[in-house]
Amino acid sequence: MARQQNAPDPSRRSEQSRTAILTAAAGLVAEIGFGKVTIEKIAARAGVGKQTIYRWWPSKGAVVFDAFLAANENASGGLALPDTGDLGADLRTVLRLTALELDDPAFDRTGRALTAEVLTDPDLLREYRQRLLDPLLEVTRDRLRAARDAGQLRADADLDLAVELLYGPLYYRWLHGLGPLDAGYADQVVAAVLGALGG
Amino acid sequence: MARQQNAPDPSRRSEQSRTAILTAAAGLVAEIGFGKVTIEKIAARAGVGKQTIYRWWPSKGAVVFDAFLAANENASGGLALPDTGDLGADLRTVLRLTALELDDPAFDRTGRALTAEVLTDPDLLREYRQRLLDPLLEVTRDRLRAARDAGQLRADADLDLAVELLYGPLYYRWLHGLGPLDAGYADQVVAAVLGALGG
Amino acid sequence: MARQQNAPDPSRRSEQSRTAILTAAAGLVAEIGFGKVTIEKIAARAGVGKQTIYRWWPSKGAVVFDAFLAANENASGGLALPDTGDLGADLRTVLRLTALELDDPAFDRTGRALTAEVLTDPDLLREYRQRLLDPLLEVTRDRLRAARDAGQLRADADLDLAVELLYGPLYYRWLHGLGPLDAGYADQVVAAVLGALGG
Amino acid sequence: MARQQNAPDPSRRSEQSRTAILTAAAGLVAEIGFGKVTIEKIAARAGVGKQTIYRWWPSKGAVVFDAFLAANENASGGLALPDTGDLGADLRTVLRLTALELDDPAFDRTGRALTAEVLTDPDLLREYRQRLLDPLLEVTRDRLRAARDAGQLRADADLDLAVELLYGPLYYRWLHGLGPLDAGYADQVVAAVLGALGG
DNA sequence: AGTTAATCGAGACGGTACGTCTAGTCTTGGG
DNA sequence: CCCAAGACTAGACGTACCGTCTCGATTAACT
Numbered sequence: 001m002a003r004q005q006n007a008p009d010p011s012r013r014s015e016q017s018r019t020a021i022l023t024a025a026a027g028l029v030a031e032i033g034f035g036k037v038t039i040e041k042i043a044a045r046a047g048v049g050k051q052t053i054y055r056w057w058p059s060k061g062a063v064v065f066d067a068f069l070a071a072n073e074n075a076s077g078g079l080a081l082p083d084t085g086d087l088g089a090d091l092r093t094v095l096r097l098t099a100l101e102l103d104d105p106a107f108d109r110t111g112r113a114l115t116a117e118v119l120t121d122p123d124l125l126r127e128y129r130q131r132l133l134d135p136l137l138e139v140t141r142d143r144l145r146a147a148r149d150a151g152q153l154r155a156d157a158d159l160d161l162a163v164e165l166l167y168g169p170l171y172y173r174w175l176h177g178l179g180p181l182d183a184g185y186a187d188q189v190v191a192a193v194l195g196a197l198g199g
Numbered sequence: 200m201a202r203q204q205n206a207p208d209p210s211r212r213s214e215q216s217r218t219a220i221l222t223a224a225a226g227l228v229a230e231i232g233f234g235k236v237t238i239e240k241i242a243a244r245a246g247v248g249k250q251t252i253y254r255w256w257p258s259k260g261a262v263v264f265d266a267f268l269a270a271n272e273n274a275s276g277g278l279a280l281p282d283t284g285d286l287g288a289d290l291r292t293v294l295r296l297t298a299l300e301l302d303d304p305a306f307d308r309t310g311r312a313l314t315a316e317v318l319t320d321p322d323l324l325r326e327y328r329q330r331l332l333d334p335l336l337e338v339t340r341d342r343l344r345a346a347r348d349a350g351q352l353r354a355d356a357d358l359d360l361a362v363e364l365l366y367g368p369l370y371y372r373w374l375h376g377l378g379p380l381d382a383g384y385a386d387q388v389v390a391a392v393l394g395a396l397g398g
Numbered sequence: 399m400a401r402q403q404n405a406p407d408p409s410r411r412s413e414q415s416r417t418a419i420l421t422a423a424a425g426l427v428a429e430i431g432f433g434k435v436t437i438e439k440i441a442a443r444a445g446v447g448k449q450t451i452y453r454w455w456p457s458k459g460a461v462v463f464d465a466f467l468a469a470n471e472n473a474s475g476g477l478a479l480p481d482t483g484d485l486g487a488d489l490r491t492v493l494r495l496t497a498l499e500l501d502d503p504a505f506d507r508t509g510r511a512l513t514a515e516v517l518t519d520p521d522l523l524r525e526y527r528q529r530l531l532d533p534l535l536e537v538t539r540d541r542l543r544a545a546r547d548a549g550q551l552r553a554d555a556d557l558d559l560a561v562e563l564l565y566g567p568l569y570y571r572w573l574h575g576l577g578p579l580d581a582g583y584a585d586q587v588v589a590a591v592l593g594a595l596g597g
Numbered sequence: 598m599a600r601q602q603n604a605p606d607p608s609r610r611s612e613q614s615r616t617a618i619l620t621a622a623a624g625l626v627a628e629i630g631f632g633k634v635t636i637e638k639i640a641a642r643a644g645v646g647k648q649t650i651y652r653w654w655p656s657k658g659a660v661v662f663d664a665f666l667a668a669n670e671n672a673s674g675g676l677a678l679p680d681t682g683d684l685g686a687d688l689r690t691v692l693r694l695t696a697l698e699l700d701d702p703a704f705d706r707t708g709r710a711l712t713a714e715v716l717t718d719p720d721l722l723r724e725y726r727q728r729l730l731d732p733l734l735e736v737t738r739d740r741l742r743a744a745r746d747a748g749q750l751r752a753d754a755d756l757d758l759a760v761e762l763l764y765g766p767l768y769y770r771w772l773h774g775l776g777p778l779d780a781g782y783a784d785q786v787v788a789a790v791l792g793a794l795g796g
Numbered sequence: 797a798g799t800t801a802a803t804c805g806a807g808a809c810g811g812t813a814c815g816t817c818t819a820g821t822c823t824t825g826g827g
Numbered sequence: 828c829c830c831a832a833g834a835c836t837a838g839a840c841g842t843a844c845c846g847t848c849t850c851g852a853t854t855a856a857c858t
Binding site for chain 4: 801802803804805806807
């Protein structure tokens, strides 16, 4: 009961080609920017036939995104928020790091391109959520839940709302370039959220 | 100190062509989606030479974006938030409307494409801010300022932070498809912000 | 020591495409004239991508010229002048046929366009000489040489000059439209050349 | 009984513009070659509106050709063949000069382009004949007629044929690049023609 | 001298074709 | 059967010119 007529057999996939493709994709994005990367350039740099890319990925966005994930997934392998007992301090730590990353010019270009791709392609969005966003939100909710259980948040605090109140403003400010993304701003957001949902 | 060598003379611009182009662009985006729209298709439908488009706009994104703005700018001509005296009610009204719009499937496709375009092209982002976003944030801040002056918000409430706390979470949820965008969610956000910054 | 960096591999060339292109080119020239033929029209009629034409030919002139040659080369496969022993009669036969062809209105348009192309493009001229003109002049010289050996021409007759004296005037009259191109004129030219170089 | 509806009034024509256009055309052809010259470039260099060119000339070929004629017509104002009494010497003088001109690389490029244009455009051909070729052939025929009257040519010599026998071979050799165009060749041709038609 | 009408420089316009680039498919030959 | 290589159809790109069409601003001739 094959789902597709011409589904390739993953067991015969060349690991060497796969790695070369992802490496080439990552390198090209860094060098010439996402917009100017093409499947042909990736294939040429990877020393790979175009068909080998088309066989395993549906689009340029998917390849580049895969390359990005491959580089970032292991980094956040043991993904978890610190739990020092001081919720505010812990949240400030996380949001300051987030702000710092968003503020990094090197991340900015790639991040925007990838975000644009993800927002526009439902398949990529699903994959992005499964592999990056949902885990991040989950550990954040875990930390908040622990705090709520410890009485540091109101008992009826909605954790889904809470994470969106935390990350949403940073994201909003970043994408629209509304103002500085620094530790002070992160602290302000944390203070506001704690003020709203604090016990 | 001319910024461009071959800047065309706007006084000789054909208003008829301009309108035809924007209309064609809007129609095509609605029918086949931003990704499949091409300059050539816009020109063909508008009955216009390609050069006439390239003469006045730098990219496909700019044309489509202009078409979008042309349609939305006059709509929000008398842009202002209601001021019934009840800040919470007024904010709920605005955020409910915002949530409703984002939740509209017809808006979703175009909105995402345009957002992707805006995030990726600094020139478009600037124009988007000047013509749509900044005015919206400004009137929101005005309403908040009035409330602060009336003692309904803490005297030290940061209005920039406030608007980002209001719109950021909605935007975040919309772009990532994190959950339902309805009146209830809008109300939750408003309640949280008032809880954080309320007098 | 490759002459070109990106020379395509002729062994992988599609014979089907090549034939379709030449057929389309010939048909278009006949129908709308060389000047109005475009690479795009050839590609469209041949059901072929433009790149496939650009990959194998450097210019429109080259394609059309190739189509012309492909049609005319095999026709004159067994190219040779008659040798009845009577040099004058043999030359009259050839020049009358040449005059007849040049006088054909159908040939006139294509012939002029192709001539203009060939005169202007050194590469095309070289190819024209190798594939059409030189063989024709060679067989003519052969016939004259046989006549000279038989004492029908002066022993010191310059055969290069002779062929130019034969074909030059016809060509000159044709291109400039100086007068009728008929059997009588052909005979006149032959008589003059024999008078000049005859034994 | 006007031949055209919107025939411009020649009496109001700006001589200054006309001169600037012809000068610009000639300069451009010399610099970048006929094929790359465009009406727009001519207009730009001449500091003239495109319409001014279109008003007075039907095509690029016509302008360039006019520029060429303007430069060459006065040169050959008192066009006439020398008449020293020695027909052979006089013809050798003319044909040697012709060969020399055709052999000049500077003339070659322009000459070929103009020839190609002339052969292809019946209007230009007519003008070329009226203003350059026919006068040249006429004076040549005049000289030959004088020689015939003096008994230096056969009484029944066809003068139209004669001029084509003289100029045709040179032209043929030049256009096809068949061999050297020098004084020796010119002499050979003259000798052949005199041999054929001489008294 | 004032009016009128055509030419002028300038350049935007609707188009066509250019030659290049990339997408995604198909074919060939090697492992 | 995967793979590297690359030719194939298709079609958009952004540019260059075409020939036509307004624009004012000179001109030139004719009231």
